[in-house]
Amino acid sequence: MSKAIVKGEKPSYNPNKLKRLGKDVWRNKSLYLMILPVLLFYIVFMYKPMYGAIIAFKRFSPGLGIEGSPWVGLENFEYFFSNPDFARILKNTLKISLSLIVFGFPAPIILTIMFNEIRNARFKRVAQSVSYMPHFISLVVICGLIRTFVADGSIIQQLVHFFDGKEGSLLNRADAFLPIYVVSDIWQNIGWDCIIYLAAIAGIDQQLYEAAQVDGAGKWKQMIHVTLPGLRPTIIIMLILRVGNVLSVGYEKIILLYNPLIYETSDVISSYVYRMGFESRDWSYSTAVGLFNSLVNFIVIIAANTVCKKIGDTSLW
Secondary structure, eight states: OOOOOOTTOOOSOOHHHHHHHHHHHHHTHHHHHHHHHHHHHHIIIIIGGGGGGGGGGBOOOTTTHHHHSOBOTTHHHHHHHHSHHHHHHHHHHHHHHHHIIIIITHHHHHHHHHHHHOOOHHHHHHHHHHHHHHHHSOHHHHHHHHHHHTSTTSHHHHHHHHHHOOOSOGGGOGGGHHHHHHHHHHHHHHHHHHHHHHHHHHTSOHHHHHHHHHTTOOHHHHIIIIIHHHHHHHHHHHHHHHHHTTTOOOHHHHHHHOOGGGHHHHOOHHHHHHIIIIISOOHHHHHHHHHHHHHHHHHHHHHHHHHHHHHSSOOOO
C-alpha cells in the first residue's frame, strides 16, 4: 500500500533539484573544471589503490593476482605483532614523531611572531625568502648536505667530538640520529610552515593592537593577549593534523640517511614497510604493516579532533 501524502506536505523528491544542479554546474563550469584534476588525482591515486589493501589479508603472489591469491585472514598482522621488530620500530616512530611535535611544531609559530615584529620591510622579505629556501631544495640534495655537515672531520662533528670524545661520522652513531633528523627537519620546513601563520596574523583586526596600545600594553603583552589568541584556531587545526600523522614519519628521508649500523634508532614503520615490500618482496606483510599504520593514524586524528572540540570551539569537523 502506497503511503498517502499529507495535505500541505512537500514530496521528498523535488524534480526541480536536478535541473537547478545542472544550471549551477553550467553557470560555474570554470570552477568545476578547476577542481576536476584534483578529484581525478584523488580518485586514481588515493581511492582506487585502496582495493589493493586486500592483499594484507592474503598470501599475495603476482602470478595468481589479488583475486587468486589464498586468503590468510589476520595471519600477517599476527606475525607483525609477534615480530621482535614490532616494539623497536614502533618505539622509534613514536620517539621521532613526538620529538617533531614537541620541538618542530612550535618553531614556525615562534619564527612567525619574530617576523611579525620586524619593521624593516626589505630585511623582512629577505629573511622570509632565506627561511623558505630549504623547503624547495630536493630531498636528495638536503640529505647530501646533512651527510656533509655531520661527516667525520666536519665542524659539527669536531664540536661534538670535543664534548664526548667520539670520532667518526655522526650518522654512524645510533644516539645521534634523532637530534640530526629533528634539527634538519626544522631547518627544512620552518620557513614554509610560517606562511600559514603569517596569513593568520594578517587576518587579525589591527584595531585590537591599537586598543592594546591605548591600554598601555607593550609588545610582549600584545603578543600574549592579541597575537596568540588570533593564531589559536590555526594552531589547533595544524596541531590536529600533525597529531593525526603521529605514526607517519616519511620514509624517503629515513632511507636516505640511515644504514644498518643505526637501525636500532632510525628504523621506523614507513622504512620497514619499504624494506619488506621492495627488498624482501613480502608484499602482503608490508601491506598489513602499512594498513595498521593508517588505521592508528585515523583513530588518533578522530580522538584529537574530539578532544579539541570538547575543550574549545575549534576542530576540523
